[in-house]
Amino acid sequence: MKMPLPDAALIARKAEIVRALQRLVPGEGVIGDPAGLVPFQSDGLSAYRQTPLAVVLPETVEQVSAVLAWCQANGVKVVPRGAGTSLSGGALPLTDGIVLGMAKFNRVLEIDYPNRCAVVQPGVTNLAITAAVEADGFYYAPDPSSQIACTIGGNVAENSGGVHCLKYGLTTNNLLGCEIVLMSGEVVRLGGKGLDAAGYDLLGVVTGSEGLLGVVTEVTVRLLTKPQTARAMLLGFPSVEAAGGAVGDIIAAGVIPAGMEMMDRPAIEAAEAFVHAGYPMDCEALLIVELDGPEAECAELSAHVADLARARGATTIRTSASEAERLTFWAGRKAAFPAVGRISPDYYCMDGTIPRRQLPYVLSAITQMGLEYGLGVANVFHAGDGNLHPLILYDADQPGQLEAAEAFGADILKLCVKVGGVLTGEHGVGVEKRDLMGEMFSETDLAAQQRVKCAFDPDLLLNPGKVFPRLHRCAELGRVHVHRGAVAFPDLPRF
Amino acid sequence: MLDLAAKTETPKTADEVVEIVADAGATGRTLEIVGGGTKRGVGDGVAADVVLSLAGLAKVIDYAPEELVLTAQAGVTLAALEKLVAAQGQMLPFEPPHLAKLLGAKGKPTLGGALAANLSGPRRIRAGAARDHFLGLEAVTGRGELIKAGGKVVKNVTGYDLSKLIAGSWGTLAVLTEVTIKVLPAARTETTLLLFGLSDTQANAAMVAAMNAPVEVSGAAHLPQAAAARPPLKGQMAVTALRLEGFAASVAARADHLAEALLGFGRAERLDADHSRQFWAQVREVEAFHKDPLPLWRISVPPAAGARVGEALAGDTLYDWGGGLVWLLSEGDPLQVRAKVKALGGHATLYRGDASAFEPLEGPLADLTARVKAAFDPKGVLNPGRMGGA
Numbered sequence: 001m002k003m004p005l006p007d008a009a010l011i012a013r014k015a016e017i018v019r020a021l022q023r024l025v026p027g028e029g030v031i032g033d034p035a036g037l038v039p040f041q042s043d044g045l046s047a048y049r050q051t052p053l054a055v056v057l058p059e060t061v062e063q064v065s066a067v068l069a070w071c072q073a074n075g076v077k078v079v080p081r082g083a084g085t086s087l088s089g090g091a092l093p094l095t096d097g098i099v100l101g102m103a104k105f106n107r108v109l110e111i112d113y114p115n116r117c118a119v120v121q122p123g124v125t126n127l128a129i130t131a132a133v134e135a136d137g138f139y140y141a142p143d144p145s146s147q148i149a150c151t152i153g154g155n156v157a158e159n160s161g162g163v164h165c166l167k168y169g170l171t172t173n174n175l176l177g178c179e180i181v182l183m184s185g186e187v188v189r190l191g192g193k194g195l196d197a198a199g200y201d202l203l204g205v206v207t208g209s210e211g212l213l214g215v216v217t218e219v220t221v222r223l224l225t226k227p228q229t230a231r232a233m234l235l236g237f238p239s240v241e242a243a244g245g246a247v248g249d250i251i252a253a254g255v256i257p258a259g260m261e262m263m264d265r266p267a268i269e270a271a272e273a274f275v276h277a278g279y280p281m282d283c284e285a286l287l288i289v290e291l292d293g294p295e296a297e298c299a300e301l302s303a304h305v306a307d308l309a310r311a312r313g314a315t316t317i318r319t320s321a322s323e324a325e326r327l328t329f330w331a332g333r334k335a336a337f338p339a340v341g342r343i344s345p346d347y348y349c350m351d352g353t354i355p356r357r358q359l360p361y362v363l364s365a366i367t368q369m370g371l372e373y374g375l376g377v378a379n380v381f382h383a384g385d386g387n388l389h390p391l392i393l394y395d396a397d398q399p400g401q402l403e404a405a406e407a408f409g410a411d412i413l414k415l416c417v418k419v420g421g422v423l424t425g426e427h428g429v430g431v432e433k434r435d436l437m438g439e440m441f442s443e444t445d446l447a448a449q450q451r452v453k454c455a456f457d458p459d460l461l462l463n464p465g466k467v468f469p470r471l472h473r474c475a476e477l478g479r480v481h482v483h484r485g486a487v488a489f490p491d492l493p494r495f
Numbered sequence: 496m497l498d499l500a501a502k503t504e505t506p507k508t509a510d511e512v513v514e515i516v517a518d519a520g521a522t523g524r525t526l527e528i529v530g531g532g533t534k535r536g537v538g539d540g541v542a543a544d545v546v547l548s549l550a551g552l553a554k555v556i557d558y559a560p561e562e563l564v565l566t567a568q569a570g571v572t573l574a575a576l577e578k579l580v581a582a583q584g585q586m587l588p589f590e591p592p593h594l595a596k597l598l599g600a601k602g603k604p605t606l607g608g609a610l611a612a613n614l615s616g617p618r619r620i621r622a623g624a625a626r627d628h629f630l631g632l633e634a635v636t637g638r639g640e641l642i643k644a645g646g647k648v649v650k651n652v653t654g655y656d657l658s659k660l661i662a663g664s665w666g667t668l669a670v671l672t673e674v675t676i677k678v679l680p681a682a683r684t685e686t687t688l689l690l691f692g693l694s695d696t697q698a699n700a701a702m703v704a705a706m707n708a709p710v711e712v713s714g715a716a717h718l719p720q721a722a723a724a725r726p727p728l729k730g731q732m733a734v735t736a737l738r739l740e741g742f743a744a745s746v747a748a749r750a751d752h753l754a755e756a757l758l759g760f761g762r763a764e765r766l767d768a769d770h771s772r773q774f775w776a777q778v779r780e781v782e783a784f785h786k787d788p789l790p791l792w793r794i795s796v797p798p799a800a801g802a803r804v805g806e807a808l809a810g811d812t813l814y815d816w817g818g819g820l821v822w823l824l825s826e827g828d829p830l831q832v833r834a835k836v837k838a839l840g841g842h843a844t845l846y847r848g849d850a851s852a853f854e855p856l857e858g859p860l861a862d863l864t865a866r867v868k869a870a871f872d873p874k875g876v877l878n879p880g881r882m883g884g885a
């Protein structure tokens with residue numbers, strides 16, 4: 001993965017840069033020594049590592065603003081960071097830039113039940129929001145599997161999802177407002193506690209912008225009331241096709257489950273060996289379907305879902321009888337990644353989304369590709385919304401395997417796009433899928449997106465090298481004439 | 496004001512839209528973008544050289560009910576689309592208001608128009624707004640370039656979410672030619688609980704209590720006595736209404752739960768499914784305020800502050816979105832209306848009336864907004880003046 005050529009002159013100025021930043025964020029707020037920088041070298045995409053010039057850990061919005069304004073004035077690049085759990089390299093440092101860590105912004109500022117929202121700082125973890133309100137019967141709906149660690153600021157930047165986003169939406173559907181600081185140091189409020197805001201929906205475009213548009217310093221999230229009951233069902237099927245068919249039938253019957261997850265045989269085996277959730281071992285595909293609402297609704301719908309599963313030849317149909325059992329059903333799925341980590345030295349998690357009807361074709365194609373690359377795959381799958389997570393099994397110590405895993409992953413994503421899907425359902429483009437953006441978007445499409453970047457960050461100093469395969473200088477972008485996706489003189493370099 | 500003499504172009508393909516926009520950019524002309532033209536009356540109107548109508552781009556491209564996804568050209572009418580999805584037992588979750596009668600307009604509202612104005616009905620509080628169901632687009636920017644963004648699947652974070660940016664931009668950034676939206680199964684049944692005679696403050700509290708009960712309220716509206724006395728209700732007392740939708744057994748259980756939770760506000764009456772549907776269509780279309788000569792404001796505030804809008808400003812009100820959306824008929828000074836609403840943490844849009852429609856923006860947000868506008872439409876070809884500054 002090529003990152004933009006580092007600026008040697010900036011690297012040479014490291015000591016001076018660290019001193020200047022220390023004046024803006026005094027005390028322990030700036031890390032410059034090589035040992036202190038090691039924990040920040042990578043994020044959840046740990047195959048990529050780079051050491052930043054320095055890490056700055058501000059505590060106030062004024063400090064964030066001062067640091068960004070100074071960096072803009074001095075041409076220093078900035079990579080925002082939450083908990084560093086991104087799976088696409090969004091928080092990967094730049095050797096000629098600083099990391100702006102938001103971990104110290106860790107306070108819940110306000111809980112407003114009458115307006116069903118909470119105002120929190122960006123470094124608050126996803127789970128801590130729910131923890132702050134659950135005693136009162138509320139929760140924050142998006143629940144990425146990383147929720148004990150990942151921050152709400154990172155969730156906003158990645159537009160993260162979770163197993164419940166089929167019914168309750170992604171991060172973007174659960175936000176009311178945020179405060180961001182632009183690279184210029186200007187502080188801008190987007191949205192508030194109302195259900196819409198004046199002007200353009202800039203909150204909508206900042207969400208999922210992967211830290212390229214502004215640094216999020218405050219977030220107002222929607223709170224939901226906890227459903228009265230929730231029940232999970234374990235449904236075992238003799239084939240992936242049958243399970244996929246059942247998913248379609250459930251939705252066609254007008255049922256939108258709170259969650260609907262699928263695992264294939266390798267994933268079931270790994271999960272069962274790890275957490276002993278009691279998964280059936282005689283099936284090729286397992287569906288976990290969660291229904292929530294009043295008791296009467298759960299009872300009616302679980303009977304209905306059971307009938308539909310039976311009609312598709314399900315060999316196992318179990319409904320949780322207690323909250324403890326419901327959590328056990330989920331335990332295997334929620335631990336699927338570490339479970340796969342036990343059966344393989346390394347794994348690489350992909351994240352494409354496909355139209356659900358393409359599932360049997362895509363899964364068999366993935367199995368075929370695995371044979372060709374000589375690598376195993378375990379599939380966990382947000383089946384309700386068609387978001388695939390193939391986990392490619394490899395061993396980084398074996399020469400060539402990392403490269404093979406990456407090539408295999410790229411082939412899977414290209415296939416997702418070919419069947420009408422997209423490169424990423426929830427993990428973001430980052431550095432990982434940056435060079436695949438051309439599979440989905442033309443030069444014209446990407447130029448339009450990059451002009452948004454230029455409106456927020458004209459000097460391209462905030463998290464460059466991510467998302468866009470080529471970052472055009474903003475002034476130049478105005479002049480690049482693109483007609484129907486074809487750039488004039490495509491062979492000329494455009495930097 | 497509207498220049499009815501302006502020439503109208505009605506392209507039949509996205510390529511023709513590209514030509515028209517590119518040509519306007521090259522020759523220094525401006526375009527007013529219309530779907531069915533039903534929202535043209537909102538605000539100052541657009542003084543443009545040419546009207547660009549999307550009525551010729553009205554085909555449904557792909558509808559896969561089991562994928563919960565529908566792709567259509569922007570000019571397809573809401574009415575046609577509602578019929579199409581209803582035949583499959585599905586619905587447009589954001590319940591788009593048509594508002595043609597409210598605005599005294601003749602045309603038929605289109606999907607592109609509803610998305611461009613981010614119009615969402617009473618179900619906004621439960622299912623989300625139009626922007627939340629806007630998955631992907633093909634559009635022609637003010638630069639005359641055909642772009643696509645987003646995707647045709649329900650879950651996608653690839654690239655910037657330009658659909659959100661275009662939703663609510665009122666045609667000032669790009670001309671939508673094709674859109675992909677998320678649809679959902681229609682509710683099997685519904686009921687509405689009605690409380691009578693509450694003051695605005697009590698009603699606001701009742702709506703908060705209902706929204707905070709675990710019953711998935713999908714509509715929460717209040718018509719104060721003055722609004723309830725107007726047609727179509729012509730009632731004697733203020734009405735507060737709470738809608739529950741879903742499967743029959745669930746709706747019945749939740750209605751019992753909610754009635755009990757609201758006992759402190761009085762004994763609730765229930766509407767059957769047909770009357771419930773009829774009632775919410777009237778709320779969605781703000782029927783109580785049709786054909787009134789007074790200026791009409793659409794005010795968005797934090798839901799618990801809804802009743803305070805009525806306290807702060809003279810005029811008849813109608814509350815939707817649990818208090819978060821207030822329709823206000825008022826001759827009050829626009830500057831004052833905006834100032835009071837702002838103090839409550841909201842913003843106001845003048846839907847009917849002569850002053851400028853959109854909330855003016857200030858400071859760095861105004862500058863950023865202007866840069867975003869310039870990124871898409873540097874020459875100001877599209878809907879000049881539509882959103883005030885933008």
Ligand SMILES: Cc1cc2nc3c(=O)[nH]c(=O)nc-3n(C[C@H](O)[C@H](O)[C@H](O)COP(=O)(O)OP(=O)(O)OC[C@H]3O[C@@H](n4cnc5c(N)ncnc54)[C@H](O)[C@@H]3O)c2cc1C
Nearest residue numbers: 082083084085086090144145151153154155157161211216
């Ligand atoms: C085991 C595991 C399971 C996971 N499961 C899921 C899942 O189920 N669903 C899902 O969607 N994701 C999942 N993820 C991915 C990851 O947790 C999410 O992307 C998460 O939102 C990242 O949050 P973070 O705080 O760790 O952000 P980081 O990794 O630190 O940063 C992510 C991106 O956000 C930017 N950023 C961070 N904070 C800010 C800020 N304050 N302002 C502006 N930009 C900022 C960074 O620059 C970077 O581009 C998983 C990851 C792991 C390791």
